[in-house]
Amino acid sequence: MPPGARLAELHARVNGWYVREGRDLPWRDADCSPWGVFLSEVMAQQTPLSRVEPVWREWMERWPTPAALATAAPGDAVRAWGRLGYPRRALRLHEAATVMVERHGGNVPDSHEELLGLPGVGAYTAAAVACFAFGEPEVVVDTNVRRVLARAVEGRAFPHLTLTRAESALARDCMPLERERANTWNVAVMELGALVCVARGPRCEDCPVADLCAWNLAGRPAYDGPARRGQAWHGTDRQVRGEILQRLRTAHGPVVLGLLEDAGPDRAQVMRCLDSLVADGLVEPLSRKRFRLPG
DNA sequence: AAGCCGTGGCA
DNA sequence: TTGCCAAGGCT
Numbered sequence: 001m002p003p004g005a006r007l008a009e010l011h012a013r014v015n016g017w018y019v020r021e022g023r024d025l026p027w028r029d030a031d032c033s034p035w036g037v038f039l040s041e042v043m044a045q046q047t048p049l050s051r052v053e054p055v056w057r058e059w060m061e062r063w064p065t066p067a068a069l070a071t072a073a074p075g076d077a078v079r080a081w082g083r084l085g086y087p088r089r090a091l092r093l094h095e096a097a098t099v100m101v102e103r104h105g106g107n108v109p110d111s112h113e114e115l116l117g118l119p120g121v122g123a124y125t126a127a128a129v130a131c132f133a134f135g136e137p138e139v140v141v142d143t144n145v146r147r148v149l150a151r152a153v154e155g156r157a158f159p160h161l162t163l164t165r166a167e168s169a170l171a172r173d174c175m176p177l178e179r180e181r182a183n184t185w186n187v188a189v190m191e192l193g194a195l196v197c198v199a200r201g202p203r204c205e206d207c208p209v210a211d212l213c214a215w216n217l218a219g220r221p222a223y224d225g226p227a228r229r230g231q232a233w234h235g236t237d238r239q240v241r242g243e244i245l246q247r248l249r250t251a252h253g254p255v256v257l258g259l260l261e262d263a264g265p266d267r268a269q270v271m272r273c274l275d276s277l278v279a280d281g282l283v284e285p286l287s288r289k290r291f292r293l294p295g
Numbered sequence: 296a297a298g299c300c301g302t303g304g305c306a
Numbered sequence: 307t308t309g310c311c312a313a314g315g316c317t
Contacts, residue, residue: 040313041313042314043313044312044313044314045312045313045314045315046300046301046302046311046312046313046314046315047301047302047312047313047314048302048303048304048311048312048313049312049313050304051302051303051304051312052313083301083302083303084301084302085300085301085302085303085312086300086301086302086314086315087300087301088300088301088315088316089300089314089315092315119315120314120315120316121315122314122315122316123314123315124313124314124315125313125314125315128313140313142313142314143311143312143313143314144312144313145313162296162297190313193313194312194313198311199310199311199312200305200306200310200311201306228310228311229298230308230309230310230311231298231299231300233301233302236299236300237299237300238299238300238301238302239301239302241300241301242300242301242302245301280300
């Protein structure tokens with residue numbers, strides 16, 4: 001990307017904006033544990049932070065350390081997950097806590113590589129935890145960062161459908177070299193994407209780099225790439241799985257099959273979804289006709 | 296590597 | 307109402 005002076009200006013503006021406007025989220029507190037950061041990153045996957053915060057507080061109070069969660073039944077994690085969505089994340093969090101106890105002395109590992117070895121942790125989460133919990137200058141690329149760079153640098157309304165090598169390289173090249181600035185930059189760009197450079201209705205009037213933004217300078221041209229295919233919902237297995245799990249969450253003990261069969265209009269589909277939930281470890285069959293969250 | 300995996304708010 | 311989108315990961 002741009003020559004050094006332009007890049008330095010970008011860093012100064014974005015980092016300065018973040019210091020003024022960044023949200024005071026609990027996992028951003030200086031005294032928040034790495035476990036708290038780890039929890040927040042997994043909960044935030046594909047999930048608005050407004051929904052994450054109350055659940056995060058409950059979990060931190062109930063399971064303040066990896067060891068505490070590892071001691072709980074996986075089903076307790078699934079129930080406490082509530083309706084955050086993608087409940088397999090709750091299961092993986094429980095598994096990750098177990099791995100931390102067994103292989104990392106009960107601590108969240110501090111390297112990108114070790115973090116990547118944990119269930120439910122991919123490139124983004126590993127980088128985010130290494131950076132936000134341990135100060136490592138990893139390249140953090142999430143949907144917000146991708147959108148900000150697509151606009152500010154590439155002059156496009158949205159990034160490509162999938163993360164490309166070129167995008168990762170661009171993100172790396174845009175990061176400040178100095179360690180502390182790099183750490184602030186990572187949160188700051190994400191925050192800018194979350195609050196100002198949003199997907200729909202970007203608030204360019206409030207953007208600290210509007211006069212440096214390639215997309216804004218080009219007159220904010222419309223997105224011209226391939227259509228982003230939205231995911232269907234009504235009638236899908238995901239909807240039925242969600243309904244089955246919700247019934248098990250709200251029940252306190254085992255639930256008989258008869259109370260699950262009408263979780264969707266198609267009984268065959270419901271049975272298929274029940275099987276897939278069992279296969280995923282989200283549901284435990286006590287017999288052919290009684291089910292509960294995994295104990 | 297495209298498709299699947301929840302849920303709810305907002306335009 | 308319908309579709310889009312949200313601090314992605316896994317197969």
